[in-house]
Amino acid sequence: MKLALIGIGQAGGKVVDAIVDYERRTNTGFVVDAIAVNTARSDLRGLRNIPESRQVLVGLTRVKGHGVGADNELGAEVTAEDVGEVLSMVDDLPVHEIDAFLVVAGLGGGTGSGGAPVVARELKHIYTEPVYGLGVLPARDEGGIYTLNAARSFQTFVREVDNLIVFDNDAWRKTGESLEAGYGSINAELARRLGVLFSAGEGDGSGAVAESVVDASEIINTLASGGISTIGYASVELDRPKRGLLSRLSGGAADAEDGGDSTNRITSLVRRAALGRLTLPCEISGAERGLVVVAGPPDVLSRRGIERARTWLEDETGTMEIRGGDYPVGSNFVAAVVLLSGVYDVPRVKELQAVAIETQRDMLAKRESSAASLDDLISTGDDRIEPLF
Numbered sequence: 001m002k003l004a005l006i007g008i009g010q011a012g013g014k015v016v017d018a019i020v021d022y023e024r025r026t027n028t029g030f031v032v033d034a035i036a037v038n039t040a041r042s043d044l045r046g047l048r049n050i051p052e053s054r055q056v057l058v059g060l061t062r063v064k065g066h067g068v069g070a071d072n073e074l075g076a077e078v079t080a081e082d083v084g085e086v087l088s089m090v091d092d093l094p095v096h097e098i099d100a101f102l103v104v105a106g107l108g109g110g111t112g113s114g115g116a117p118v119v120a121r122e123l124k125h126i127y128t129e130p131v132y133g134l135g136v137l138p139a140r141d142e143g144g145i146y147t148l149n150a151a152r153s154f155q156t157f158v159r160e161v162d163n164l165i166v167f168d169n170d171a172w173r174k175t176g177e178s179l180e181a182g183y184g185s186i187n188a189e190l191a192r193r194l195g196v197l198f199s200a201g202e203g204d205g206s207g208a209v210a211e212s213v214v215d216a217s218e219i220i221n222t223l224a225s226g227g228i229s230t231i232g233y234a235s236v237e238l239d240r241p242k243r244g245l246l247s248r249l250s251g252g253a254a255d256a257e258d259g260g261d262s263t264n265r266i267t268s269l270v271r272r273a274a275l276g277r278l279t280l281p282c283e284i285s286g287a288e289r290g291l292v293v294v295a296g297p298p299d300v301l302s303r304r305g306i307e308r309a310r311t312w313l314e315d316e317t318g319t320m321e322i323r324g325g326d327y328p329v330g331s332n333f334v335a336a337v338v339l340l341s342g343v344y345d346v347p348r349v350k351e352l353q354a355v356a357i358e359t360q361r362d363m364l365a366k367r368e369s370s371a372a373s374l375d376d377l378i379s380t381g382d383d384r385i386e387p388l389f
């Protein structure tokens, strides 16, 4: 599936940078182009895979290239004011080659949180291709303002995109590692999941042909549920020397050849992917749609395994709309990606909203009491001191 990526804010830019890095290393060609949008000049300078010619600095007259300091209302405002610059860069893209747009942002800050829904709304207005969002939720300990920003942006973003894929930083932190230090590896993990999913059907340049292809329309139909999505992933290294291209391309005989090993490997991988750590932890039963992609050398991609895994996922989720297929790649790993779309039982979102409501209430009360306290402080009672003007 061919994507145009638009990363907004620092997290958005860095995640898009990581996806482009994955795409180049794997030679999968699923990224048609990538654009970074920011209010902070220094954030744009840090990007390695998005050249200056694909970067847009918005809000320059208002914030002078210094970011919006976690004020997402200002982020939305300045992005709306300068959205024409973003759209004219999108206009330069070969849009006829694109299957969908993916707008990426961290929802806890200011620029991405406010700007991503604005850009998504404009893209949807102009183009007929689907516009998907990828929203990163802040970790629990980032504080109330980040949580409130994320809750407000989430409400808005989910309405402006055809589907919002969610990634929760909190579920991905490693013990003993600060989140800042861990962003590099977290972004790489996220890029791998999205990379395997979106490059399915594009091939990896080895010329291998899939038995039952996962093409762009399978992904689009899965995401057509709307609402929000989560992605699971699991992989295993094959215990054998890497085979030559010829044997990889021969493929297709996995079930007969290894007495069911390939079938079992795939079913257990898909279970691990769906029941292990999802990009957004949630209850998978009740998901509206699902897609299973199994990537690996063709001679171990068991069609029976994929069928069984699909049936298992139908039982677990309670939906018949589980699509699936294989994705032959020249690798010594077998990987399964499970995309669950239209998930509604998500305790993390409910918790985020509860903290956001509490924060909003506290902030309003504080603002009112601060105004009264300042009046108190300044007032000199009956002995009035005249202000200068």
Ligand SMILES: Nc1nc2c(ncn2[C@@H]2O[C@H](COP(=O)(O)OP(=O)(O)OP(=O)(O)O)[C@@H](O)[C@H]2O)c(=O)[nH]1
Pocket (backbone or CB within 6 Å): 008, 009, 010, 011, 012, 014, 015, 039, 040, 043, 067, 068, 069, 070, 071, 105, 106, 107, 108, 109, 110, 111, 112, 113, 136, 137, 138, 139, 142, 146, 169, 183, 184, 186, 187
């Ligand atoms: N996964 C991931 N999350 C990040 C990364 N950088 C920041 N975040 C998250 O994204 C949130 C938003 O931060 P930024 O993207 O830095 O904010 P911004 O959109 O640039 O907005 P301002 O800095 O306020 O102008 C943070 O609260 C973190 O939760 C990253 O590299 N990877």
